[in-house]
Amino acid sequence: MKKNILHIGTILLACSLLMPTAALASTGGSTTGEGINEKFGLPIVVYGADLSEAEKQSVRESLDVADVTEVEEISVTGKDLVKYIKDGDVSARMYSSAKITRKDAGEGLVIDIVTEDNITQVTSEMYANAMLTAGIEDATVEVAAPKKVTGHSALVGIYKAYEVSGETLDPERTDVANEELSVATNLANKAGIDEAKVSELLTEIKKEIAEQNPATKEEVEKIVQEQLSKLKIELNDKDRQMLIDLMDRIRQLDIDFSKWSDQLNDLSKTIEDKIGNIVDNEGFWESVKNFFKNLIDSIRSWFN
Numbered sequence: 001m002k003k004n005i006l007h008i009g010t011i012l013l014a015c016s017l018l019m020p021t022a023a024l025a026s027t028g029g030s031t032t033g034e035g036i037n038e039k040f041g042l043p044i045v046v047y048g049a050d051l052s053e054a055e056k057q058s059v060r061e062s063l064d065v066a067d068v069t070e071v072e073e074i075s076v077t078g079k080d081l082v083k084y085i086k087d088g089d090v091s092a093r094m095y096s097s098a099k100i101t102r103k104d105a106g107e108g109l110v111i112d113i114v115t116e117d118n119i120t121q122v123t124s125e126m127y128a129n130a131m132l133t134a135g136i137e138d139a140t141v142e143v144a145a146p147k148k149v150t151g152h153s154a155l156v157g158i159y160k161a162y163e164v165s166g167e168t169l170d171p172e173r174t175d176v177a178n179e180e181l182s183v184a185t186n187l188a189n190k191a192g193i194d195e196a197k198v199s200e201l202l203t204e205i206k207k208e209i210a211e212q213n214p215a216t217k218e219e220v221e222k223i224v225q226e227q228l229s230k231l232k233i234e235l236n237d238k239d240r241q242m243l244i245d246l247m248d249r250i251r252q253l254d255i256d257f258s259k260w261s262d263q264l265n266d267l268s269k270t271i272e273d274k275i276g277n278i279v280d281n282e283g284f285w286e287s288v289k290n291f292f293k294n295l296i297d298s299i300r301s302w303f304n
């Protein structure tokens with residue numbers, strides 16, 4: 001029996017060595033030590049209008065808003081939704097929220113979903129892709145929700161915050177960006193494609209559009225098919241056509257594609273790194289699974 005106890009102690013030690021250690025991360029905004037950028041003013045925190053007061057306070061804590069005098073607080077409603085999205089529903093419930101800190105030109109986008117468990121459909125890369133389509137290029141954005149929501153309303157809040165800060169967004173671009181977000185979440189949730197792979201697909205197609213500057217929908221369709229083949233993604237006819245229609249709308253937007261290409265390259269690198277980490281992680285957890293399988297077999301052998 002003592003021998004068995006020793007075996008179990010050894011196993012527990014091995015398990016503790018196998019478990020990954022958690023890394024703590026703090027969010028951005030005016031609490032990072034950089035202070036308030038006086039050129040752009042205070043960071044803007046936009047709350048979903050349907051949050052209760054308790055939920056709003058929970059979001060404040062998630063977004064690290066310790067002092068409300070150091071941010072500008074606004075709310076996003078269904079009326080804002082229909083302003084930026086053509087077929088938006090004015091009665092839509094708005095819960096996901098965001099803090100936007102504008103940055104100097106060239107600094108790019110940094111997206112941090114600080115309540116990952118509560119944003120169930122939209123990933124940080126999906127937000128970044130949609131924001132570039134909408135014309136938002138240089139900002140740190142933190143997204144939060146006090147309960148499980150898809151995360152779509154946060155994008156509308158980001159649009160509103162950006163315009164409150166003095167910028168003007170093209171309604172056509174914001175509408176296309178919303179369609180892009182819907183296509184991305186549909187492919188991830190209904191077509192069953194990994195979220196990071198969806199973001200990679202959208203980014204690579206947009207990069208090719210920026211570089212090739214296609215003149216027709218047929219040329220866009222060729223680009224889409226080439227990237228689907230390259231990334232080994234299979235779509236049914238309906239989803240494939242949905243993707244082609246979206247990319248053809250993007251082709252027709254008033255965008256400086258030469259500048260866009262550099263921004264997409266940066267996003268592409270981020271997505272590649274994430275996919276690499278996912279692959280590495282899958283290998284790690286496969287080894288953990290094998291370890292516990294062998295562990296169970298060993299325990300059985302002791303008592304036989």
